[in-house]
Amino acid sequence: xxxxxxxxxxxxxxxxxxxxxxxxxxxxxxxxxxxxxxxxxxxxxxxxxxxxxxxxxxxxxxxxxxxxxxxxxxxxxxxxxxxxxxxxxxxxxxxxxxxxxxxxxxxxxxxxxxxxxxxxxxxxxxxxxxxxxxxxxxxxxxxxxxxxxxxxxxxxxxxxxxxxxxxxxxxxxxxxxxxxxxxxxxxxxxxxxxxxxxxxxxxxxxxxxxxxxxxxxxxxxxxxxxxxxxxxxxxxxxxxxxxxxxxxxxxxxxxxxxxxxxxxxxxxxxxxxxxxxxxxxxxxxxxxxxxxxxxxxxxxxxxxxxxxxxxxxxxxxxxxxxxxxxxxxxxxxxxxxxxxxx
Numbered sequence: 001x002x003x004x005x006x007x008x009x010x011x012x013x014x015x016x017x018x019x020x021x022x023x024x025x026x027x028x029x030x031x032x033x034x035x036x037x038x039x040x041x042x043x044x045x046x047x048x049x050x051x052x053x054x055x056x057x058x059x060x061x062x063x064x065x066x067x068x069x070x071x072x073x074x075x076x077x078x079x080x081x082x083x084x085x086x087x088x089x090x091x092x093x094x095x096x097x098x099x100x101x102x103x104x105x106x107x108x109x110x111x112x113x114x115x116x117x118x119x120x121x122x123x124x125x126x127x128x129x130x131x132x133x134x135x136x137x138x139x140x141x142x143x144x145x146x147x148x149x150x151x152x153x154x155x156x157x158x159x160x161x162x163x164x165x166x167x168x169x170x171x172x173x174x175x176x177x178x179x180x181x182x183x184x185x186x187x188x189x190x191x192x193x194x195x196x197x198x199x200x201x202x203x204x205x206x207x208x209x210x211x212x213x214x215x216x217x218x219x220x221x222x223x224x225x226x227x228x229x230x231x232x233x234x235x236x237x238x239x240x241x242x243x244x245x246x247x248x249x250x251x252x253x254x255x256x257x258x259x260x261x262x263x264x265x266x267x268x269x270x271x272x273x274x275x276x277x278x279x280x281x282x283x284x285x286x287x288x289x290x291x292x293x294x295x296x297x298x299x300x301x302x303x304x305x306x307x308x309x310x311x312x313x314x315x316x317x318x319x320x321x322x323x324x325x326x327x328x329x330x331x332x333x334x335x336x337x338x339x340x341x342x
Contacts, residue, residue: 018079018111022047022055029106038072039111051081051109058083058107067114080114083107142174196231196316200341203228203239203271207260210240216247219255225262226269227341230317235338238313239273241306242334246275264340268319271336274326285323314338 010032012019018035022028028048031041041048047055054066065082086106149167152159204222211220220243228235239260246258254276262271280288289311314321319338326333 017113018109020047020051020109020111022051022107022109024059024105024107026052026055035111038074039070054081054083054109055107058085058109061085065112067118077113077115078118080112082110082112084110138174138177142171145170145174194231194234196234198229198231200227201230201232201235203235203262203269203338204260206232206236207239207243210236210243214240214244214247216243216256216258219247220258220260223259223261225271226264228262228269228271228338229341230338234313234316238310238336241310242273242336245306246273246277246332246334249277250275251278265337267340268337269340271338273334273336274331275333276326276331279325279330279332280323288323289321310336 012030013033015032015034018039018041019030019032020028020035020041021030026047028041028043028045031043035041039048039050041051050068050070054064054068057064057066063083065080068079068081070077070079084107086108145167149164149171152164152167204225207220207222208217211217211222243258243260247256250256257276259274260271262269264270289307311321314336317338319336321334321336323332323334325331
């Protein structure tokens with residue numbers, strides 16, 4: 001079967017998946033638009049190296065699918081390749097092979113982009129690990145504390161009320177931690193999908209409200225700053241996460257100190273949240289914005305979702321967020337760029 005020239009009216013060019021037909025001798029007979037434009041596969045050329053192994057496996061009777069990491073016109077992607085062997089010969093009326101004899105058969109390779117699917121599976125696996133560690137751990141502890149408290153209340157003579165109160169306080173703390181995790185999961189979903197309701201937002205007032213609600217106002221200094229344009233509830237979640245982290249992640253025995261400021265820069269506002277905490281190592285400063293990532297060695301719990309949520313919120317507003325050293329190399333300094341209110 002001779003190679004076919006690209007036909008823009010061909011039905012296979014309308015496919016969203018890539019399709020490549022390879023002869024038994026390893027010559028590309030046909031490549032649809034996706035295969036040509038995204039992978040550079042061309043008819044009348046040898047099967048490209050990235051598909052050669054799958055093609056050879058198909059000749060041995062294996063169909064796949066096989067995941068292949070590739071670099072396309074869109075950047076790094078993952079393709080799922082399925083191979084099907086077709087019997088082609090003179091009875092099928094499909095022409096001659098390169099040696100003039102009947103072509104014994106050809107292979108159809110279907111290439112489907114599964115990058116997003118694989119990322120979702122990876123995220124789900126990471127989430128399962130977080131649930132196993134961060135949810136089962138507190139639940140197990142709460143079960144133990146509740147059993148101890150129950151035994152203490154039913155003992156003769158009854159246990160010291162102070163001891164029981166301490167156990168109940170631990171139960172309360174565990175329940176609050178689980179509640180925060182569920183709230184973060186819901187916020188993660190809404191921060192990606194919720195429609196933005198833009199309006200002028202006074203971030204200084206938002207930070208003050210967040211600090212009051214967390215009962216950390218004495219540690220938080222807020223300077224006047226220009227209003228930004230954004231979704232008020234989402235920006236409140238943003239500042240709540242940043243202020244909460246700044247107060248939480250401090251060395252033992254150190255009183256937290258957080259400064260939130262903002263300056264105009266053209267049509268945007270540069271917001272800075274600095275603290276005197278434990279800081280973030282340079283090698284982790286991009287990684288901490290990924291889902292379920294936490295700075296190791298802090299000894300402090302967390303879902304690993306807070307900064308990922310922050311980045312999602314900022315990016316949905318058309319802004320940027322990054323982190324560096326705090327003043328004099330102490331602590332962290334988060335820099336958030338948001339559109340200024342008109």
